[in-house]
Amino acid sequence: MQRTANSPQTAGSGSLFPAPKKASRSSMIVAGVLSVFLLLLPVPQLLSEAGIVRLPIRFDQAFLNAAADTAAFTLLALGLNIVVGYAGLLDLGYAAFFAIGTYSYAILASSLFDLHVPFWIMLIVSGIITALFGVVFGAPTLRLRGDYLAIVTLGFGEIVPIFILNLDQLTGGTNGIAGVDKPAIGSIIIGANNDNISFYYLGLLLIALVVFIINRLRDSRMGRAWMAIREDELAAATMGINTTTAKLWAFGLGAALSGFAGTFYGSHLGFASPGQFSFSQSVLILCMVILGGMGNLWGVMLGAVVIYLLQTVVLIQFPTWISNLAKDTDLDFLVNFNQNVRLTDYTFFIYGIILVLFMLFRPEGLISSRRRKLELHPESEKISDQERQDLYDVRETNQSDTDVKGSQP
Amino acid sequence: MSEAHRAAATAPARSSSADGAYVLSAQGITMRFGGLVAVNNVDFDIPRGGIVSIIGPNGAGKTTFFNTITGLYKPTSGRMIFEGRDITGTSPSDITALGIARTFQNIRLFANMTALENVLVGQHSRLRSSVLSSVLRTAKMREEEVRAREKGIEILRTVGLSYAAEELAKNLPYGAQRRLEIARALGSDPKLLLLDEPTAGMNPFETSDLIQFIRDLRTRLSLSILLIEHDMKVVMGLSERITVLDYGQKIAEGSPAEVRANPRVIEAYLGRAATITG
Numbered sequence: 001m002q003r004t005a006n007s008p009q010t011a012g013s014g015s016l017f018p019a020p021k022k023a024s025r026s027s028m029i030v031a032g033v034l035s036v037f038l039l040l041l042p043v044p045q046l047l048s049e050a051g052i053v054r055l056p057i058r059f060d061q062a063f064l065n066a067a068a069d070t071a072a073f074t075l076l077a078l079g080l081n082i083v084v085g086y087a088g089l090l091d092l093g094y095a096a097f098f099a100i101g102t103y104s105y106a107i108l109a110s111s112l113f114d115l116h117v118p119f120w121i122m123l124i125v126s127g128i129i130t131a132l133f134g135v136v137f138g139a140p141t142l143r144l145r146g147d148y149l150a151i152v153t154l155g156f157g158e159i160v161p162i163f164i165l166n167l168d169q170l171t172g173g174t175n176g177i178a179g180v181d182k183p184a185i186g187s188i189i190i191g192a193n194n195d196n197i198s199f200y201y202l203g204l205l206l207i208a209l210v211v212f213i214i215n216r217l218r219d220s221r222m223g224r225a226w227m228a229i230r231e232d233e234l235a236a237a238t239m240g241i242n243t244t245t246a247k248l249w250a251f252g253l254g255a256a257l258s259g260f261a262g263t264f265y266g267s268h269l270g271f272a273s274p275g276q277f278s279f280s281q282s283v284l285i286l287c288m289v290i291l292g293g294m295g296n297l298w299g300v301m302l303g304a305v306v307i308y309l310l311q312t313v314v315l316i317q318f319p320t321w322i323s324n325l326a327k328d329t330d331l332d333f334l335v336n337f338n339q340n341v342r343l344t345d346y347t348f349f350i351y352g353i354i355l356v357l358f359m360l361f362r363p364e365g366l367i368s369s370r371r372r373k374l375e376l377h378p379e380s381e382k383i384s385d386q387e388r389q390d391l392y393d394v395r396e397t398n399q400s401d402t403d404v405k406g407s408q409p
Numbered sequence: 410m411s412e413a414h415r416a417a418a419t420a421p422a423r424s425s426s427a428d429g430a431y432v433l434s435a436q437g438i439t440m441r442f443g444g445l446v447a448v449n450n451v452d453f454d455i456p457r458g459g460i461v462s463i464i465g466p467n468g469a470g471k472t473t474f475f476n477t478i479t480g481l482y483k484p485t486s487g488r489m490i491f492e493g494r495d496i497t498g499t500s501p502s503d504i505t506a507l508g509i510a511r512t513f514q515n516i517r518l519f520a521n522m523t524a525l526e527n528v529l530v531g532q533h534s535r536l537r538s539s540v541l542s543s544v545l546r547t548a549k550m551r552e553e554e555v556r557a558r559e560k561g562i563e564i565l566r567t568v569g570l571s572y573a574a575e576e577l578a579k580n581l582p583y584g585a586q587r588r589l590e591i592a593r594a595l596g597s598d599p600k601l602l603l604l605d606e607p608t609a610g611m612n613p614f615e616t617s618d619l620i621q622f623i624r625d626l627r628t629r630l631s632l633s634i635l636l637i638e639h640d641m642k643v644v645m646g647l648s649e650r651i652t653v654l655d656y657g658q659k660i661a662e663g664s665p666a667e668v669r670a671n672p673r674v675i676e677a678y679l680g681r682a683a684t685i686t687g
Binding site for chain 1: 481500502506510513518521522534535536538543544550554593596597
């Protein structure tokens with residue numbers, strides 16, 4: 001029967017199962033609403049600049065600045081999702097690739113060596129450089145599994161920033177590299193005069209491109225190979241998958257995306273310093289992937305947005321909000337609380353609590369992949385009923401199958 | 410028609426190889442783990458198109474021997490000849506590509522992938538799409554995907570699981586998981602199929618179904634099949650030749666009737682098994 005599947009007679013049975021999965025209608029609508037929202041996000045800003053409306057003070061450039069940085073971290077989360085979410089390789093040093101990507105751009109497109117390679121070329125060049133580093137780091141280590149790989153990547157995550165710190169002739173050492181070029185289209189410079197709006201759109205564009213690529217990879221031969229390795233590496237090898245190659249691809253592509261993100265981030269910030277790429281950044285990105293929903297593109301992106309805004313906006317503003325609230329409402333307990341507790345000391349405590357609560361109540365992440373949902377909330381009862389039925393039908397089914405085949409010309 | 414197809418494909422190997430009657434020949438395979446000799450100087454042949462079994466008490470080295478065939482272990486000494494080609498020390502993925510597929514004693518499905526995806530992974534070595542062509546979704550890649558999925562559904566249908574194509578493997582009941590393992594192995598168009606205790610944990614009804622199914626497979630796909638099995642009903646009913654291992658040594662070989670009558674086998678295996686089950 002395997003041969004007949006290839007023969008032209010049965011080719012028409014494709015209608016039985018439309019091959020590449022089509023996105024469902026509801027997810028299309030959500031995606032549509034979301035993209036309109038994201039595209040319109042800077043409009044209040046524009047109206048305010050034009051003097052048409054007055055915005056609250058908080059809603060100024062800083063907001064879109066954070067939005068543009070969020071875009072960079074979304075790219076990072078998408079990249080790490082390939083490594084952790086798809087291939088199941090726990091990488092605790094992902095910030096190392098982010099650092100290499102950012103520095104690649106900062107070195108080749110700044111006044112440090114007076115090299116000014118255009119941003120668009122550097123997007124690809126940084127991607128290639130980080131992918132190469134991914135392969136170089138990966139080749140000796142990917143034979144390790146689980147915890148061991150995590151420790152080794154943790155090591156890389158520590159080594160790379162130290163290297164950057166000490167290679168001061170190349171990287172500027174502790175001073176970092178200032179005056180990193182902004183992207184330019186012809187004579188128009190994106191982000192000139194701290195214009196965050198165009199940067200924000202550039203970020204959206206890059207994310208859309210990356211999502212497009214990953215989405216296609218996931219349902220391909222390589223995507224399936226990654227998932228098979230995540231599930232059972234030995235069985236995957238026995239099924240004909242060259243696990244080393246597949247893992248190197250995951251590592252390399254994940255790293256390449258951090259090169260993308262690094263180039264974007266470096267050009268937005270206009271600055272690269274070794275302190276930006278600590279272990280806590282690796283953990284931050286990993287949290288985005290896990291909290292958002294490992295293996296689910298939408299989940300991972302939402303995770304990136306939520307965590308980045310939580311860390312950079314909510315937790316920092318939180319004490320001010322409380323003290324404002326105490327002033328406005330004049331409630332005794334709030335005033336007392338505000339006088340006796342210095343909330344700024346507790347931001348990381350609150351952050352931790354939020355993470356723990358999340359994992360307790362939504363272990364599959366904000367938006368889980370169907371796969372994870374089925375894994376954590378199995379609907380096995382339904383299928384076992386069906387199976388009990390099937391047990392008694394199997395002889396008949398096999399019989400009728402051969403009948404059907406026999407009747408085919 | 411499929412037999413003719415396959416025979417044509419394998420014809421050159423058959424004529425060029427001196428021992429063309431055998432799809433696989435193990436020559437003096439020894440597998441040593443430190444001081445433990447798990448498999449000791451075993452010679453073993455699988456006739457083309459045959460169903461042969463390896464039996465033996467627990468710890469006799471059956472699964473170890475399987476693992477040396479599929480490349481998970483590199484034998485300490487000896488040669489493994491498949492289709493006239495020395496495959497000793499070849500990687501598991503390359504061995505699968507050459508045409509050997511297997512199932513596992515303890516089910517090792519890709520638990521969080523659907524049944525169809527499991528079979529698609531089984532087809533991995535037969536698919537050609539590169540990463541780049543997948544990103545670009547070339548016409549060739551799309552066509553290959555459609556064909557692979559059709560074939561996957563077809564294989565699932567033969568094991569009676571087409572209704573569960575979109576179900577996660579882990580949510581399938583035990584018997585269905587066993588059948589899915591066989592389906593996944595069939596995805597790679599094997600010439601030789603290794604089944605490691607395929608009926609373990611099955612009820613008598615499922616077992617007799619599986620016996621019939623394995624027979625059908627052999628004729629329909631002109632497969633050669635190697636079986637490790639504890640259920641004597643399955644072994645005796647299905648195999649044309651039986652090899653008995655005990656403490657890593659081959660102690661007997663022959664037809665079911667010969668093996669059943671062999672005093673060494675009765676002593677080493679059947680006698681002991683009889684006292685346990687009796």
